[in-house]
Amino acid sequence: MTATPFDQFDHDSHMDRAIELGREAAARGDRPFGSVLVRDDAVVMEASNRVVTEDDVRRHPELHLAHRARREWEPEARAETVMYTSTEPCPMCAGGIRHAGLGRVVYSVGADELREFTGGTVSVRAAEILDGVADVVGGVRNEAGRDLHAEFWK
Numbered sequence: 001m002t003a004t005p006f007d008q009f010d011h012d013s014h015m016d017r018a019i020e021l022g023r024e025a026a027a028r029g030d031r032p033f034g035s036v037l038v039r040d041d042a043v044v045m046e047a048s049n050r051v052v053t054e055d056d057v058r059r060h061p062e063l064h065l066a067h068r069a070r071r072e073w074e075p076e077a078r079a080e081t082v083m084y085t086s087t088e089p090c091p092m093c094a095g096g097i098r099h100a101g102l103g104r105v106v107y108s109v110g111a112d113e114l115r116e117f118t119g120g121t122v123s124v125r126a127a128e129i130l131d132g133v134a135d136v137v138g139g140v141r142n143e144a145g146r147d148l149h150a151e152f153w154k
Helices: 011-028 061-072 075-079 091-100 111-118 126-130 142-153
Strands: 034-039 042-048 082-087 104-109 135-138
Touching: 011 034, 011 042, 011 082, 011 104, 011 142, 034 061, 042 061, 061 082, 061 091, 082 142, 091 126, 104 126, 104 142, 111 142, 126 135
Parallel strands: 082 104, 104 135
Antiparallel strands: 034 042, 034 082
């Protein structure tokens, strides 16, 4: 069986699920971040932010999924895995993704855009941390991702 080429993935559907997971996180009292891991165009794992409800700074969805992937899959499988995430991974999460060796990261809202909602600063972008390890693609379903943040941070 031949793997589905990345350019034939259902990017909108995968990103919509990540954004929905972000909505679920916000509804339960966490920040609005959600992520899914995809192999051969199928979601194989998903997570949402649980930093507040689990009182654990490590419970960013990107870091949690990278950790699980590292524990559960061989390097070759991780390299064929794409993370779709509602927002560009922070430096901590990007470091986890790098360590896990995931093949690609696709996000909706960039860290530079998130700053518009939170007033925070952008330190190091995910693409810099993941250079040479994972491709980074941004802006997928950007309007929907921005809507999620606009609702939460108002």
